[in-house]
Amino acid sequence: VTSSLVIPAAGSGARLGRSVPKALVELAGVPLLVRTLERLACSAKFVETVVLAPAASIDALSEVVDRVADAQARALGSVRVVAGGATRQQSVAIGIAALRERSAVVCVHDAARPFVAPATVRAVLGAARAHGAATAASRPSDSVRIDEAGGSSAALERSRLWLVETPQAFTRELLERAHAEAAREGREFTDDASLVEAAGATIRVVASEGRNIKVTVEADLVLGEELLRRQAG
Ligand code: CTP
Ligand code: MG
Secondary structure, three states: OOEEEEEEOOOOOOOOOOOOOHHHOEEOOEEHHHHHHHHHHOOOOOOEEEEEEOHHHHHHHHHHHHHHHHHOHHHHOEEEEEEOOOOHHHHHHHHHHHOOOOOOEEEEOOOOOOOOOHHHHHHHHHHHHHHOEEEEEEOOOOOOEEEOHHHOEEEOOHHHOOEEEEEEEEEHHHHHHHHHHHHHHOOOOOOHHHHHHHOOOOOEEEEOOOOOOOOOOHHHHHHHHHHHHHHHO
């Protein structure tokens, strides 16, 4: 079964607050986007990869992507950098439209998650092949409450809750149909599993192996460097 890879990397990283897009921010000297692509490359084999870049930074991201693309051509297939959209959902929609191969499965993975375990990528792809739609997720470590009427709140059952991550993978036709439907209805989702679910599909959850953090704020870079030290040792 063939798979294609879509990497949303078109965000500015406002919460990180650097002068360069988040995908180019370096962790121990290596840009996040390079780390993420290398991690995916050692996880599975893709026939093609589309990276969504901020429109103003296409050249800068292309330069960084080219380094990985040549070395990892066998794993990432042909790699292209395309201008993303105003929201993550729009970026993914552009990425899907830019795919040239008619792969059975499309995997979507944020550039901002460079620590994903190869086993997680493989498990998500396997679950998508078998069931149509899957996401990586982790259990919350905090207790979680939900707002109730009248200023009250209620405890949720933590052991049944999942914090949704990427990678997410879907049969290509399902993902294409779900994005077309969301665009038609003008609905905006923060992740593709929610968008595909709204189109009527059920989502398989795969528990992430290890820590699959999203680099969002400065403190995540500090944690990231610690994770690198541990993964190296
Ligand atoms: N993303 C994208 N296109 C957008 C917005 C986000 O491709 N218009 C991507 C980001 O590049 C990132 C992933 O979606 O890899 C998750 O988004 P997030 O962590 O929120 O990154 P940013 O939007 O860049 O960060 P911030 O919200 O702090 O600006
Ligand atoms: Mg964002």
